[in-house]
Amino acid sequence: MGTAPVSDPRKKRSSHRPPSSAGISFWRRIADELEQSIANGAFLRGDKMPGEIEMAARFGVNRHTVRRAIAALAERGLVRAERGSGTFVEARRIAYPIRQRTRFSEIVSGAGRAAGGQLIGDRVEAADDEIAARLRIKSGASVVRLDMVRHADRVPLSAATCWLSAARFPAAARVYGRTHSMTRTLAHFGVRDYARKSTHITAIIADATDAAKLKLTPGRPILLVESVDVDGEGFPVLATRARFAADRLEFVIES
Amino acid sequence: MGTAPVSDPRKKRSSHRPPSSAGISFWRRIADELEQSIANGAFLRGDKMPGEIEMAARFGVNRHTVRRAIAALAERGLVRAERGSGTFVEARRIAYPIRQRTRFSEIVSGAGRAAGGQLIGDRVEAADDEIAARLRIKSGASVVRLDMVRHADRVPLSAATCWLSAARFPAAARVYGRTHSMTRTLAHFGVRDYARKSTHITAIIADATDAAKLKLTPGRPILLVESVDVDGEGFPVLATRARFAADRLEFVIES
DNA sequence: TTTTATTTGTCCGTATGTATC
């Protein structure tokens, strides 16, 4: 692709269908039309699109041609196809502020979306050098590791791994499993408030694992965030490495 | 990928060489070995690697096998191949702080790299709604637009487009072309200091245009940053949309 | 909990037109 083929108007297509209006391929025109429908609100953001077979009938083409058009939109992050359930229009990117007080659920519900999350794994492990340095504990010390996925309106926004000192926060996994909130989990151990100390942001490409967790197409961009939060005394309590679906949010830093 | 098909209708490859000792393909083992060499410092970060032909001879394989290995590393952002000049090991990611006082050249030289930049285009155009809102001027008002590429150690870090009010900063392009510095350009018009007001960060995939400007492989991640800077009175003077090669830096926000 | 239907993903083909060497 890239170069648009110049079509000769003289040519007679003895094939199944005439070239109708322009000289562009069907799938491109269908993709354009679908994009239009998203832009002008005919398809609501976050909603399910009609099925491939239905669209194929509506456009009068084969299902594979519709699939090619959808793939083009998915490649640009406009839609997301989920096997077994359908193709969905991606919602507008959530503005995700990075402040001292950065709380996932507050941000998401503040954006008018339903915040959700689930713990998908936990274990106690020995801190490697990097985690130990971030938490200011000894390398090899015991840490609780929590793996979670967080949603906005049932759509995954981030897959995060958190580390907490096991000495200070024993059984943190159980508490988080009950409360479904990091704020409440820390409060349970007497941390009344906590603040973001440092945030590192870069971007990577989603591999198959990321894609599965975040319901993304492999190859889509991911915002990789490493952060440290501190308690009221400025001591680190929480180290996080999170992968955010870049198609679904933008970070906002206001000074 | 994922599931291996039950029967492979393709013929067995009676290829020249047996599938090596470990049962892993040559190119994978070469890729692993090259990665090791980068990790342990045998290849210095930022340096040029040996040529493909030389490596092929050293490993005793065909040049295409080496190319396959290099492609695997390039896909992960570890190396960068430049047609006509060679393959280079990507340097470690620069820590790029986002503060109120955010100056490209200070950040890059502070990281021990040689900062550079060049104006690749400029023109006067009418502000669209978005740019006008960011600069707090009337929609359709005249703005100077500067397109530039910025380097660290001769490697492109970002491709940026800046907009300034043409009424307040006439001939900004000429001044920037002489000074090669946004700070000095603004100073020339009496703006003694300026500060970052807002920064929006998300990520996209490099297309062919981005890849050419930033010397990237298409498909690599790009950090897309939209920012506004204000003068001493808090009035917007500079709106910027920049694309940073995510393989080459990470943003750092300290609170 | 199990079954069934729906929906997307993948693979096998076929055919045609176009661009390139």
Next chain:
DNA sequence: GGATACATACGGACAAATAAA
């Protein structure tokens, strides 16, 4: 002209994931 590769479009069959009954 011929050989080749590629993009487009169509048709069918089945697998895999999901949702609903």
